[in-house]
Amino acid sequence: MRRTRAAVATGTLLAACAALLTATPSAQAAETPGFHIKDGRLLDANDKDFVMRGVNHAHTWYPDKTTQALKDIKAKGANTVRVVLATGDQWTKNDTADVTRVVAECKENRLICVLEAHDTTGYGEAGAAAPLSKAVDYWLGVKSALVGQEKYVVVNIGNEPYGNSGYSAWTADTKAAIGRLRAGGLDHTLMVDAPNWGQDWSFTMRDNAASVFAADPDRNTLFDIHMYGVYDTPAEVSDYLNRFTSAHLPIVVGEFGNMHSDGNPDEDAIMSTAQSLGVGYLGWSWSGNGGGVEYLDLVQGFDASRLSDWGKRLFDGADGIKATAKEASVFTSGTGGGGGTDPGEGTGTGACAVTYRLSDWGSSFNADVTVRNTSDRALDGWKLDFAFSGQQKVTSIWNAKATQSGTAVHVTPESWTSAVPAGGSVSFGFSGSSTGTNAVPTAFTLDGRACTTG
Incomplete structure (x- = not known):
């Protein structure tokens, strides 16, 4: 999640290249059934369209809460959970055994598991943040927990990998990270976060997304925008998401809230626009926020019966999770599930x-x-x-x-x-x-x- 705001800058149009975007993935990727991108859409292992509807859970700081949290998140109607992990660079490392356990519990609860490395948050501005290269080291180190789980796991390489300094390196660093992970044998859908604390006010991710996608030999990269105070009008929300969908580039709102210290995000516009475009969204976060942003807790004290106003909006409101989530077909042997019914x-x-x-x-x-x-x-x-x-x-x-x-x-x-x-x-x-x-x-x-x- 983002903690500082910068002014929205004017960007150039997405440099989409149709020939590159439709190029044939590598033979290795074709042999591995799992999530994949086709014509700008995220498809599951059954070749069915999958739209993420879920929440973030801060597992690395609250590992003892995860088992019950995942059960409760599923009961609220979600089809996806984005799980915070630590590489050991800023916070205590979640090792291979722990990642294996998290994946198993996601599957038990019929939740698609987006695993993210959080230690990269705000690199270049946050002094203790790790570069994307360290996140790649982490994923390759826990590879045995990931291989074979391509139907159920999306690997989010690094959370908000640049702050508001040095973010021009995002494109090259992201391409390098994707290349190393592919060379290392990870064939999962890879999710890449925007710089500028995830909000891409500089449009660095937006304007370089096509070349990053084309640099993935598997053509299996999903882009992740975090929408907080920068996205406080319907026009800003619509313009950003439409730039991707019109270019047939896959996008998800991996974090957003109903308010924030850097401005008041328009959560109604975020949810309605995502719904109209068939774009996924994941609210931040289930519970356990501190440092003055406790209002971002969807439930109070990890108690599913104590929904906050934000939780009521996300789960029960218009364009919310209960009304729009559809369970991944991989959990029903090719059959679909309704949104919380x-x-x-x-x-x-x-x-x-x-x-x-x-x-x-x-x-x-x-x-x-x-x-x-x-x-x-x-x-x-x-x-x-x-x-x-x-x-x-x-x-x-x-x-x-x-x-x-x-x-x-x-x-x-x-x-x-x-x-x-x-x-x-x-x-x-x-x-x-x-x-x-x-x-x-x-x-x-x-x-x-x-x-x-x-």
Whole structure:
């Protein structure tokens, strides 16, 4: 997390090169099934789109809290946890045995595990911070805990690897780190943090992302922006994330909060923009913050029953984790999971089962829809049709596309929600306006076949 603010600087456009971005990964990477990047999207080992929805957990400072924390984080609906580890340069090293245990507990809780080396935080400005080269030494040293876990683990090379000094070295150092890790036998998706305490106000990562991606022989690098006080308007949030997605470069918001000492980040814009673009986000952090930023605790005292206002916003609010998270298909043998729903909810004997959750505020409403494929065939593209009973109108939609004619609504998927395996599910949501009674639709058809409801 970032502790100082610098003014936002004007940057140049991303230097995206289509030929480089679509180059064939190395044969070694192709032989290792795991997370991978395709056309700017993060795909899991089943070649299914995966959007991170989760939180950060400060394992290195609270190792005795991790077992329960991971259980609680999963119970809140998350599909990913970013775990703080230490290389031994600033904080006590998390050794191979400890990393092995963390990975196993993530898998037990059906959470994708993003492992990050925290000792690089603020290098060049923070006196005790380690360079990226030390983080590479660490990952190669704990390699035995990582190899074979490519389906479940993303390696975040170094947290916020530069402060606000010396950050022009970020591009060369990041390329060198990726090269050493690949040469050392790590075929995982590698996540790289921005400089400037993670916030990239200098646009160093943004403007050099294409060349860094192309320098990875596996073409399997995910970029990580941290959004605190620099991102305090919707325009700043939208511009930054759209620069990546429009260039087909993979991006995730690896940290963000609802307030900070360097300014007030616009968490609503961060979450809504990420949702509309299909970009992952990970809130900072589960619990244990100190030094004046205790307000960033999602739960108080590691007690899952004591959600802070920030926790309520992240887990339960609009575009939040419960409404948007989808479990990685690797945990269900190729089947998908809904965002925090009961696994048995909405199932039936038809071709599909639909759950429609309505939040009605009179003249406006939100609906969260989960469609479960109960047939014996996988879907690659789908059409859901239903009709409103009154004067409801769809005004915006996420994770899908919609057209409306009178009361009839026709929904089709986005590219990342198109595939639904047999027994799997897909979720989308929409906002609308209404006049008079706003009842839940009573009949749904998927590709022309009637669905059960529940």
